[in-house]
Amino acid sequence: MKQPHCRHLLLLLITCAITAVISGCTPKIFRGMGKEGEQQITVFHLHPFTMKDGEASNYSLDIDIRGNAMSGILSVQPDSSKESMRIICNSVFGFTLFDFDLTPKGLIIYDCADQMRNRHLIRMLEKDFRILFFQNFESQTFTSKVYAQADKRAKGYRIKNKYGDFRYITDETAGVLKMIESDAKITQSDITFQYTADKHLDNVVINHPVLRVKAAISRLSD
Amino acid sequence: MKKAIILLSILWGMSNAALAQKPITGSEATKIETEIEQQTSQILTLENKFKQEKHMNGMSKNLVSTGTMRYKKNGKVRLDYVTPFKYELTVNGDKVKMATNGKKNIYNASSNPGMQEMQKMLSASMTGDIAALKSKYTISYFDNGSTYLIKIKPIKPNKMIQEIEMELNKSDKMLIRMRLTEVAKAGKTGNDYTEYTFSDTKKNTTIDDSVFAIE
Numbered sequence: 001m002k003q004p005h006c007r008h009l010l011l012l013l014i015t016c017a018i019t020a021v022i023s024g025c026t027p028k029i030f031r032g033m034g035k036e037g038e039q040q041i042t043v044f045h046l047h048p049f050t051m052k053d054g055e056a057s058n059y060s061l062d063i064d065i066r067g068n069a070m071s072g073i074l075s076v077q078p079d080s081s082k083e084s085m086r087i088i089c090n091s092v093f094g095f096t097l098f099d100f101d102l103t104p105k106g107l108i109i110y111d112c113a114d115q116m117r118n119r120h121l122i123r124m125l126e127k128d129f130r131i132l133f134f135q136n137f138e139s140q141t142f143t144s145k146v147y148a149q150a151d152k153r154a155k156g157y158r159i160k161n162k163y164g165d166f167r168y169i170t171d172e173t174a175g176v177l178k179m180i181e182s183d184a185k186i187t188q189s190d191i192t193f194q195y196t197a198d199k200h201l202d203n204v205v206i207n208h209p210v211l212r213v214k215a216a217i218s219r220l221s222d
Numbered sequence: 223m224k225k226a227i228i229l230l231s232i233l234w235g236m237s238n239a240a241l242a243q244k245p246i247t248g249s250e251a252t253k254i255e256t257e258i259e260q261q262t263s264q265i266l267t268l269e270n271k272f273k274q275e276k277h278m279n280g281m282s283k284n285l286v287s288t289g290t291m292r293y294k295k296n297g298k299v300r301l302d303y304v305t306p307f308k309y310e311l312t313v314n315g316d317k318v319k320m321a322t323n324g325k326k327n328i329y330n331a332s333s334n335p336g337m338q339e340m341q342k343m344l345s346a347s348m349t350g351d352i353a354a355l356k357s358k359y360t361i362s363y364f365d366n367g368s369t370y371l372i373k374i375k376p377i378k379p380n381k382m383i384q385e386i387e388m389e390l391n392k393s394d395k396m397l398i399r400m401r402l403t404e405v406a407k408a409g410k411t412g413n414d415y416t417e418y419t420f421s422d423t424k425k426n427t428t429i430d431d432s433v434f435a436i437e
Contacts, residue, residue: 054282055282055283056281056282056283058285058306060306060307062322062323062325068327069325069327070327071309071320071322073285073306075278075281075285077280077281077282086280086281088278088281090276090278090285092287092303092309092311092320092322093301093311093344093416094274094276094285094287094402094416095382095404095416096404096414099278099407099410099414108409110407110408110409110410111407111410220306220307221306
């Protein structure tokens, strides 16, 4: 009497496993989109931040770390000769919250306030800045899996590189980037982009559900 | 004739250089310190406009902010930033409030010695209250022409501040400029600093306590 019961259980387990594998192949963010093969792209065209080499751009940064909120000003300055980004965050009062140099080889930390000095938090910041700013150099070319909605109003790009597994969603009608998702266990994140009526980037909202950190970045006028 | 003009210009420059930042020591320094303390003790309230510039080594431009500052005797300070965005920083006794975009955070500085120290330094440096800083800082005075330059260094080295520089008008001993220089970081050349310049200063006007309410 036990044998048929075991056989049914095995069948159920195999069915579940197959379903999991099939559903796991296409990330949830691309559900409803068809595959359109692979393409070599420079991430540059997927980024709404425009920056001039050697010139600092300033952003307001509101960050909530597990209920503790902080506000500051983020200054970002690319150096294409070194393919690096200088990223400094100051409190509104002027004190340095953190001071980094983001390079192809990693993050150089010149300064970090005590309340930010946490290994996971710094890794999280590095990854976010790499997604938002660093993967912006034209020399960075990646192989991307491409997905698209049937009506072509939205497209998806999946890029896997040494920095992680990143999924981009673009609004093809508006010609803007809508969302970036990265899936890396502790530092997993989703980033949404909000635009003004005339398609200028207004606000970037970053959510890290595992670390329970939320951040919002807005460009400050010069 | 040209040579004479050049020579006169050099001599004029040298004489200015000799006057600039001339150290003041001994009884002269004590006299100035007493005058400043007397002036500060007479301040019940203070309000002014400020411009804040953060200089970061290696970056193409300074970060500039502007706003208004209000002070009331016994540790009440409020900074209202207008640019680059609206932000309020209020210190009232042991409490600190930071508010922007409809969100506020209130901290109790009494549970955080580091924050308590920052709070005292903020109140003292925004008003030129040298006496409040004497116990933990060394103070040096300089004659800077029409102003006094006061250099304040922590007695015990700390992680954040290397030096505070205050510039006061000789005529009324009011603070016109303050520079906070951060400790130099490993791997970086030079020191980052934040400089405040003050204008439209009004002394002893009526400022209601509700301005500094933290709730």
